[in-house]
Amino acid sequence: MTAVVLPAVPRVLIAEADPWSRDLLKQVLLNVRCDARLDLCADGQQAMELLEQVPYDLVIVDWELPGIDGLNVLRSVRQRKRNPPLPFILMSHRNDSASVREALPLAPTAYLTKPLNMESLTQRLQDLLLNAGEEVSCEIPALASGMTLSVYLERRRESTDGAPLMTDVQLAVKRSLNPNGLDLTRLESEIRNDPQVTAVLIAAANSAAQHHGVGVQTLAQALQRLGTGQSMNLILGLALKRCARLSDPQLADYAERYWEMSLRTAEYGRTLARLLDLDQERCYCAGMLHRLGDLALLRCLQEWKQAGGELNEWDEVGEALDEFGASYGSALRARWRLPLELRDLIAAVYQLGGGVYSREALVMNMAAQLARLTEHEGIEELAKSRTARLLKIGLPELMRLRKK
16 A cells, blocks of 8 residues: 655645634644645635646535535546545535435545534644644744834734734633533633634624624624534634734733723623613623724734844834724724624724714713723713713712722
8 A cells, every 4th residue: 555645835725605614724724734835715616716726735625615515616626536536625514414425425535514523623634734743833934124013013904813812712611611512601701801702703603604684793692693613613713823822921911901991891881781771791892892903913013023023112012002003903893894883882982973872882982981090080070071961870870880
């Protein structure tokens, strides 16, 4: 029997319609082979065109691709009678015996049902892309010659992966598991204080692949729509990304302060919403996400340092946050297509625009003002503010809120 010779640098095609599942597959694969050359696409026609042009070493395709489905992509690949056969992983939500029997004659290397088992997928990828005992390490690419911090941050704004994780997500998932599987209620309580997890799950739950018309605006709604398996996969996938957590003490200190501000704003928002009989969880979520851009920028600053860039003490970090923090947040919320209603509440944290305000927007504006008050600042002026008057909240109610 002839031994299989694995490529020095594998070329891999991933065809998956859902952008969040596609990104998850990318991270899992790069965690196995960080040097792999990846092509990503969202439909069967593009997959077929790429297969015509590129000699891939591995193909990972979803059966439910739009246009030409994944089974027909597999059929086309097998008709070419490559020797040895091209490794082909077919994924599908179909777990019935009829679907499996339909796929088996085309000899997929693996048939994986969704939501994917990440351990099983990782093992498959290791078997296909690594020799026994082999480990692959990759250096972080150095910055381009002459690159300045301002130009770097400007370019990264539209492609940032978002905020660093502020919660140990692996521990959170582990503590939410029980003999019957993943407890979504427990999982929500474990991760609800993490802005990145909250934003990604809401964005994933609102993706076109979920086929639902009503927008998801809270973490609990996102978990219910995604289900246990997909929620767990997306959460654990976040931990695989570069700079998922901040290791630089200076940047981590900044992140802690912005995170604490998010927590205070979220808690005030929820308490005020409960007092006024409004949507508590939506207000909590808006407060949690309002510093997402600043946290994402700090993550990019760590990437800058790891690529060989320098930061001149605290002043340069503060200047970068002042210049780019807000625009990073806006870019993320737009790119991840967070619901407009939720974006409006986040905007109200910073300021109230002209026109008529919803009561929830007023709540978020008041929550932010409460969160910014220091221990030695009086609350009397806040009680006289326009927001307090519109909400009809007086000094006694604000005093009680501050004591909680």
